[in-house]
Amino acid sequence: MPDGGNAEIYDPRKILQDPAFKILKPGEKPSSEANIAAFYNPQHEIHIVEKPRLKPGPGQVLVHVRATGICGSDVHFWQHGRIGDSMIVTDECGSGHESAGEVIEVGPGVSQWKVGDRVAIEAGVPCSKPSCDYCRVGRYNACPDVVFFSTPPYHGTLTRFHLHPADWLHKLPDSVSFEEGSLCEPLAVALAGIERSGLRLGDSVVICGAGPIGLVSLLSARAAGAEPIVITDLFQSRLDFAKKLVPGVRTVLIPRGATPKDSAALIKEAAEGSVKLAIECTGVESSVHTAVHSAQFGGKVFIIGVGKNEQLFPFMHLSANEIDVSFQYRYANQYPKAIRLVAGGLINLKPLVTHRFTLEDAVAAFHVAADPTQGAIKVQIQD
Ligand SMILES: NC(=O)c1ccc[n+]([C@@H]2O[C@H](COP(=O)([O-])OP(=O)(O)OC[C@H]3O[C@@H](n4cnc5c(N)ncnc54)[C@H](O)[C@@H]3O)[C@@H](O)[C@H]2O)c1
Ligand SMILES: OC[C@H](O)C(O)[C@@H](O)CO
Numbered sequence: 283m284p285d286g287g288n289a290e291i292y293d294p295r296k297i298l299q300d301p302a303f304k305i306l307k308p309g310e311k312p313s314s315e316a317n318i319a320a321f322y323n324p325q326h327e328i329h330i331v332e333k334p335r336l337k338p339g340p341g342q343v344l345v346h347v348r349a350t351g352i353c354g355s356d357v358h359f360w361q362h363g364r365i366g367d368s369m370i371v372t373d374e375c376g377s378g379h380e381s382a383g384e385v386i387e388v389g390p391g392v393s394q395w396k397v398g399d400r401v402a403i404e405a406g407v408p409c410s411k412p413s414c415d416y417c418r419v420g421r422y423n424a425c426p427d428v429v430f431f432s433t434p435p436y437h438g439t440l441t442r443f444h445l446h447p448a449d450w451l452h453k454l455p456d457s458v459s460f461e462e463g464s465l466c467e468p469l470a471v472a473l474a475g476i477e478r479s480g481l482r483l484g485d486s487v488v489i490c491g492a493g494p495i496g497l498v499s500l501l502s503a504r505a506a507g508a509e510p511i512v513i514t515d516l517f518q519s520r521l522d523f524a525k526k527l528v529p530g531v532r533t534v535l536i537p538r539g540a541t542p543k544d545s546a547a548l549i550k551e552a553a554e555g556s557v558k559l560a561i562e563c564t565g566v567e568s569s570v571h572t573a574v575h576s577a578q579f580g581g582k583v584f585i586i587g588v589g590k591n592e593q594l595f596p597f598m599h600l601s602a603n604e605i606d607v608s609f610q611y612r613y614a615n616q617y618p619k620a621i622r623l624v625a626g627g628l629i630n631l632k633p634l635v636t637h638r639f640t641l642e643d644a645v646a647a648f649h650v651a652a653d654p655t656q657g658a659i660k661v662q663i664q665d
């Protein structure tokens with residue numbers, strides 16, 4: 283953990299060492315109004331904890347978190363204890379980074395927020411120092427000192443009261459619910475991808491994977507004017523969900539064990555040709571290859587999904603077809619745009635929430651999110 287700045291202010295050890303920090307036993311009732319949260323640990327346990335309700339310091343705001351979505355990465359950290367080589371669960375760690383809530387207290391020097399304001403919480407807080415090249419040029423998702431709440435060691439926003447820097451909250455208009463505000467986080471991922479992919483009106487697109495990220499990418503690609511749009515998945519139920527969400531989308535069920543070339547042939551048949559842009563939202567090697575074989579000469583494969591550390595690439599096919607490959611790492615500068623698109627009615631996130639739980643029942647919510655047979659798209663925890 284880097285020293286100084288946000289890393290020191292949001293030092294996770296302070297909460298773990300606070301006498302008010304307590305892990306509740308299964309079934310144990312928290313005291314009413316306690317600052318409860320869902321934490322996981324290196325033993326792959328998940329539980330409700332009580333933690334201190336901190337006072338906002340200079341430049342900080344205390345938010346009553348009203349809605350939080352469970353992301354696949356929250357489930358992954360709980361069940362597998364790590365993502366890649368750098369994000370490793372080594373202690374009790376708070377989950378959740380898709381959140382929106384209500385300002386309940388402001389710290390000294392905070393003038394832009396008042397009690398009662400409704401906000402979306404941007405979970406990645408970069409250092410913002412002028413000496414940081416990435417922060418200075420606005421590519422702050424690359425800040426080496428970023429505090430990303432819920433990525434170990436930093437505790438997440440799935441808690442009743444969350445302390446946040448005032449500059450990294452975004453106002454929600456009255457027409458945008460807390461639920462939609464929290465969904466602006468995965469939407470920000472998709473919007474960053476759409477922006478950097480260079481998608482233009484009328485471009486043909488395939489989206490590989492119809493999970494939450496594929497679905498918000500679908501909504502974004504539709505709003506950006508892509509046509510036709512094909513979406514793939516291994517599960518018909520996910521494709522049916524996509525079709526309900528965007529009736530004009532063309533769906534392709536990827537047969538288990540099919541070669542990427544065969545899968546790409548199905549996509550090309552559905553799209554009536556090779557596509558200009560393939561947005562990969564699984565991170566699975568065979569799906570990345572399928573995306574590559576679906577793209578036209580001079581097209582692009584834009585990879586949002588994350589997966590195995592090392593993957594093979596169809597090198598000569600990419601080379602002989604001048605196919606560009608790009609990646610997305612989280613997002614920068616997308617929240618205001620996400621909120622405008624939702625408020626303006628261009629993107630409707632509401633149907634994505636399939637399950638709702640109270641904060642006290644967050645552990646049950648995680649079990650539903652982790653069990654594919656439950657058919658959840660987005661599980662939300664509301665308080
Ligand atoms: N780049 C980023 O900053 C960023 C941010 C958030 C999430 N992600 C990643 O995006 C990916 C998608 O996230 P999600 O929450 O939608 O995950 P998810 O697991 O819910 O959805 C993935 C979907 O892909 C489908 N799938 C799996 N293999 C497939 C294949 N071979 N062909 C077609 N479909 C296939 C699955 O059935 C599932 O419906 C994950 O890898 C996640 O870690 C990346
Ligand atoms: O939505 C943001 C992502 O889930 C995060 O990057 C996470 O996967 C790792 O920190």
Ligand SMILES: [Zn+2]
Binds near residue numbers: 353354355379
């Ligand atoms: Zn996430």
Ligand SMILES: [Zn+2]
Binds near residue numbers: 410411414416425428
């Ligand atoms: Zn920085």
